[in-house]
Amino acid sequence: MCAMVAEVKPQSKGTKVLFKNPILEKLSRTHIAVPLVIFFSYAAGLLYWSVTHTTLTPLLTTLLFFIGWVFFSWVEYNVHRYVFHMGTHTEKRAKFQYTMHGVHHEFPKDKDRLAMPPVLSITIATLLLFAFRLILGDLVFAFLPGFLVGYAMYLMVHYMVHAYQPPRNFLKHLWINHSVHHYKNGAVVFGVSSPLWDYIYGTMTEKNPTQTQKAA
DSSP states (O other): OEEOOOOOOOOSSOOOOOOSSHHHHHHTOOOTHHHHHHHHHHHHHHHHHHHHHOOOOHHHHHHHHHHHHHHHHHHHHHIIIIITTOOOOSHHHHHHHIIIIIHHHHSTTOGGGSSOOHHHHHHHHHHHHHHHHHHHGGGHHHHHHHHHHHHHHHHHHHHHHHHSOOOSSTTHHHHHHHHHHHHTOTTSOOOSSOSHHHHHHTOSSOOOTTOOEEOO
């Protein structure tokens, strides 16, 4: 079943209270520096463990690190496209979509909601460590750091494109791409840190803004 993703009108300023419980509301917000420190530190710790407790060679470690980084960019694209912009044909899905991402589209300048809250960040990173360890064994200590650094870089880019004016260099295209997604057509340009997968999957090109998005 196809369903229209809930449309919201972007506000130039302001914020939105998502939870009546003040503790939950506080936990839903974070300064961008907090998750950046968490993920860079987490990645550094895993790499240190890889060097001191595994037999991975420097070449293999480097290769796995960059594979993890590229893999994150693919995950970033798909989560943004199919989870954050899921079809909202039921009330529960609409509420979930708005809480996870719709509120950001309505208040894109709200700097406290440009990154995943720290508690959730640590939890997900740890779950990924256990899950990838089952699949990759000791390779995870080189692969997951790349994945986490990829996420940290995504957070940095996402924060900068909302908080600062675009630079006068090739990076300006990241600002332009994300502006198209937010202010022109939310059905295209899902990559934030890189347009790679938009080109591969054909979502860099313009689509009808009224086109429905298939449910994930």
